[in-house]
Amino acid sequence: MEDRKLTEKESLEVITSMIARTKERxxxxxxxxxxxxxxxxxxxxxxxxxxxxxxxxxxxFLWFMMPLVGGVATRAMSRKQLRERGVRTFTDRATSELWAIAGSSPIWVAVVCLILQCLTGNDCWGAMLAYPLIVVPFAEIAQGILIKEDSLIMGGLTGLLIGILTICCIAGGIVLHANWFQPLFILAFVAMMIVPGHILNRKAKRE
Amino acid sequence: MKELNPLLHSQLRLAIMSILMNVEEADFVYLKEKTESTAGNLSVQLDKLSSAGYISVEKGMLGKRPRTTCSITSEGQRAFEEYVEVLKTYLNL
Structure with missing residues (x-):
């Protein structure tokens, strides 16, 4: 492409052709x-x-490793993705901000749990189990809708169902024993992140 | 009939503006690839658009590598929209 004058028809062609190129998914x-x-x-x-x-x-307390390790790794991996793609769209910004909010909110949940424990002596840490199974699935479903990716929507819905079960158990006073809750928690993360992650990788390679 | 904005009525500058109207920001390499232009020519046209206040160009680092990022300004958006409106009258659309 050069710096040359165009006819009106050519102008229209340039605009439509460039729009089409940026619309590539x-x-x-x-x-x-x-x-x-x-x-x-x-x-x-x-x-x-x-x-x-x-x-x-x-x-x-080992759970606090998650935001530390995950946060640092996400920053490095996002930079790499941006460098490879060279472009940032509205969808990219929307999903990035969505995950930033979803990812930083456990800090506030932890702070509230800590304050309540200090003030009342009550153990509220069960909220930390319910939180990732409600907020994360919502963020994932929203991302799935934005980028039209069914595996994210389905994974998010699975996680959300397990999250609803967790909240109901906490509200009903049912103890979340590690023997059955940990496998359920693992299942939720496999459905929400590992399965869609592999599907996305396969599709990205194909593209 | 109103005249088409001469700054936008050029193949490469119009292509750059059309791309930037559709994305939040794009780097130099992306623009070069999509417009199939040479680095020198692209650089000159980016300077012209930037001097007119139609785009903002930021030079920074991404990790250890330098990165030039371009995004359209509100003035650029207005100019592009106006260009399209005038173009429509020329083409009887």
Missing amino acids: YLDDGNILLMWGYLAVFIAILVWVLLAITRQSAWN
């Missing part, structure tokens, strides 16, 4: 999703095993 690979999925599953298994062996609830 860019499907990010599912590596960020896979990283979060495997990280959650790894920590869930680790906490489950350590709880079973030692009976010390302090092992639950």
Whole structure:
């Protein structure tokens, strides 16, 4: 393409052709999703095993590894994706901000749980189990709708169903025993992140 | 009949503006690839659009690599929309 004058018809052709080129669907690979999925599953298994062996609830603090490790890795991986694609659309910004809010909210949940425990002595940490199974599925469903990706919507709905069950158990006073809850938690993250992550990777390679 | 904006009535500048109307930001490499232009020519046209206040050009680093990012300004959006409206009258659309 050069710096030359156009006829009116050519102008219209340039505009429509450039719009068509930018409308190409860019499907990010599912590596960020896979990283979060495997990280959650790894920590869930680790906490489950350590709880079973030692009976010390302090092992639950290992969950704080998730935002630390995941946050740093996500930043590095997003930069790589942006460098490879070279363009940022409205959808990219919307999904990025959606995940930033969903990802930072557990910090606030943890702060509220801590304050309530200090003030009332009541253990509210069950909320930390319900949180990722409500907020994360909603963020994932929204992303699935935005980028028209069914695997994200289905994965999000599966996670949400498990989240609703978790909330009902907490409200009904049913104890979330690690023996049945940890496998359910792992299942939710496999459905929400690992399965869609692999599907996205396969589609991205095909594209 | 109103005259078409001469700054936009050029193949490469119009292509750049059309792309930037559709994305939030695009880097130099992306624009070069989509417009199939040479780096030198693209650079000159970006400077012209930037001087007119139609686009903003930011030079920064992404990781360890330099990256030039372009995005359309509100003035650029208005100019593009006006260009399309005038173009419609020329083409009787």
